[in-house]
Amino acid sequence: xxxxxxxxxxxxxxxxxxxxxxxxxxxxxxxxxxxxxxxxxxxxxxxxxxxxxxxxxxxxxxxxxxxxxxxxxxxxxxxxxxxxxxxxxxxxxxxxxxxxxxxxxxxxxxxxxxxxxxxxxxxxxxxxxxxxxxxxxxxxxxxxxxxxxxxxxxxxxxxxxxxxxxxxxxxxxxxxxxxxxxxxxxxxxxxxxxxxxxxxxxxxxxxxxxxxxxxxxxxxxxxxxxxxxxxxxxxxxxxxxxxxxxxxxxxxxxxxxxxxxxxxxxxxxxxxxxxxxxxxxxxxxxxxxxxxxxxxxxxxxxxxxxxxxxxxxxxxxxxxxxxxxxxxxxxxxxxxxxxxxxxxxxxxxxxxxxxxxxxxxxxxxxxxxxxxxxxxxxxxxxxxxxxxxxxxxxxxxxxxxxxxxxxxxxxxxxxxxxxxxxxxxxxxxxxxxxxxxxxxxxxxxxxxxxx
Numbered sequence: 001x002x003x004x005x006x007x008x009x010x011x012x013x014x015x016x017x018x019x020x021x022x023x024x025x026x027x028x029x030x031x032x033x034x035x036x037x038x039x040x041x042x043x044x045x046x047x048x049x050x051x052x053x054x055x056x057x058x059x060x061x062x063x064x065x066x067x068x069x070x071x072x073x074x075x076x077x078x079x080x081x082x083x084x085x086x087x088x089x090x091x092x093x094x095x096x097x098x099x100x101x102x103x104x105x106x107x108x109x110x111x112x113x114x115x116x117x118x119x120x121x122x123x124x125x126x127x128x129x130x131x132x133x134x135x136x137x138x139x140x141x142x143x144x145x146x147x148x149x150x151x152x153x154x155x156x157x158x159x160x161x162x163x164x165x166x167x168x169x170x171x172x173x174x175x176x177x178x179x180x181x182x183x184x185x186x187x188x189x190x191x192x193x194x195x196x197x198x199x200x201x202x203x204x205x206x207x208x209x210x211x212x213x214x215x216x217x218x219x220x221x222x223x224x225x226x227x228x229x230x231x232x233x234x235x236x237x238x239x240x241x242x243x244x245x246x247x248x249x250x251x252x253x254x255x256x257x258x259x260x261x262x263x264x265x266x267x268x269x270x271x272x273x274x275x276x277x278x279x280x281x282x283x284x285x286x287x288x289x290x291x292x293x294x295x296x297x298x299x300x301x302x303x304x305x306x307x308x309x310x311x312x313x314x315x316x317x318x319x320x321x322x323x324x325x326x327x328x329x330x331x332x333x334x335x336x337x338x339x340x341x342x343x344x345x346x347x348x349x350x351x352x353x354x355x356x357x358x359x360x361x362x363x364x365x366x367x368x369x370x371x372x373x374x375x376x377x378x379x380x381x382x383x384x385x386x387x388x389x390x391x392x393x394x395x396x397x398x399x400x401x402x403x404x405x406x407x408x409x410x411x412x413x414x415x416x417x418x419x420x421x422x423x424x425x426x427x428x429x430x431x432x433x434x435x436x437x438x439x440x441x442x443x444x445x446x447x448x449x450x451x
Contacts, residue, residue, distance in 0.1 A: 405440060
C-alpha cells in the first residue's frame with residue numbers, strides 16, 4: 001500500500017501557483033509576485049525573473065523553465081546560476097508548459113489561444129505555432145506531448161480536448177464537452193504501445209482516454225475527489241507499476257492504480273486547494289493556495305511526518321502564533337494591549353474565559369465573541385475573503401459577470417486598463433458592470449470590525 005510521508009514544507013508570504021522537481025532533486029516554486037523559489041541542497045534561492053505571477057514551471061536536465069502572465073518564458077541555467085534565454089514568443093499570458101520526454105522540445109500554451117513548440121536543445125527557436133479552433137471560447141488549461149513527439153494534446157476551460165499532429169498548425173481532432181464544467185489539466189503516457197491520456201475537470205472527475213491515430217476513445221472515469229480536480233501526473237513506480245497522481249480543490253492528493261482505476265491512497269496534503277504537483281522517482285512536490293510548497297516521499301506503510309521545517313504565518317487557526325493573534329486583534333481593537341494568546345487558544349478556549357483575557361468594553365466583547373465564533377467556523381481566514389488579484393483581505397467586495405468576487409479598487413483598475421477579459425478565468429466579460437457583494441462584506445466586517 002502506497003502512502004505519502006512529508007519531508008519538507010516551505011511557507012511563502014505570496015501565493016504559490018506552480019511547482020516542479022528536477023531529476024537531481026531540486027525543487028522550484030513559482031509565486032504571485034513574479035519570483036521563483038529554488039530549493040537547493042545548501043540554500044534557498046529566490047529568482048526574480050518576472051514582474052507578474054509565475055504560472056508554470058518545468059525542469060530539463062540543465063535548465064529551469066519559468067513561464068509568467070507577463071507573456072514571457074525564461075530558461076534559467078541552474079548550473080551556471082544565470083538566465084540563458086528569455087523567450088518572447090506569445091502575445092498573452094503563458095498558462096501551461098511541458099517538456100518532451102527527450103528534453104528537446106518545449107510546449108507552451110497561452111491565453112492568446114496559441115501553443116508554441118520550441119526547440120530548446122541549442123539556440124531556442126520556435127519550430128511552429130499551433131492554434132485553437134476559432135469557435136472555442138475557453139482558456140488553455142493544459143498541454144502535453146507524446147513520447148515520440150508526434151502528438152500534442154491541449155485542454156481548455158470550455159471542456160474541449162484538442163489533438164494535434166505536431167507537423168500541422170490546426171487540430172486534427174477536437175473532442176467537445178470532455179468535462180461538462182471545463183478541463184483543468186492533462187498528462188499523457190504510454191500503456192504498452194498505446195498513448196494513454198488523463199484529463200481532470202471542474203466536474204470533480206478524472207478521465208482516462210486512449211489516443212490511437214489521433215482518435216480519442218474513452219477508457220475509464222475515476223471518481224473520489226469532492227472538489228474540482230486541478231492537476232494530474234502519470235508516474236512509473238519502480239520498473240513496472242504505473243500510477244496516477246491527482247490534486248484537487250478538496251485539499252487532497254489521490255494516488256490511483258492505472259490498471260484497475262482503483263484509489264490506492266488519498267491524503268489531505270494542504271489546508272487549501274492544490275494548484276500543482278510534480279514527481280521524480282519516489283518524491284512528490286505539491287503547492288497550494290495556502291501559500292506552501294511541500295516535498296513528500298512516496299512510500300509504503302502508514303502516513304507519517306518527518307523532518308518538517310517549521311513555518312510561519314500559517315493560515316490554519318490552530319497554527320497562528322501570538323504575533324498573528326495580536327495582529328488580528330489589532331484590526332478589531334486598535335490600540336489593544338498585546339496578549340500571549342496563540343491560535344490554539346482562539347480555536348479551543350472557553351469563550352467567556354477568552355473574553356476575560358482581552359481588555360475591552362462589554363459592547364466590543366459581544367462583537368468579539370461573534371468574530372471568534374466565525375473565525376473558528378472558518379478555521380482561520382478563508383480564501384473567499386481574499387481578492388483573486390491582490391490576494392489581500394477584501395474591504396469592498398464586488399461581483400463581476402464572470403461570477404467571481406474582487407476588491408472594488410482592484411477590479412476597477414483592471415477594467416480601466418482596457419481589459420475586457422476576466423482576470424480569473426480569462427473568458428470574455430459580457431459586461432463590465434460590478435455588483436456589491438453585501439453578504440460577504442457583512443461577514444468580513446464581523447470578523448475584522450472593518451468600518
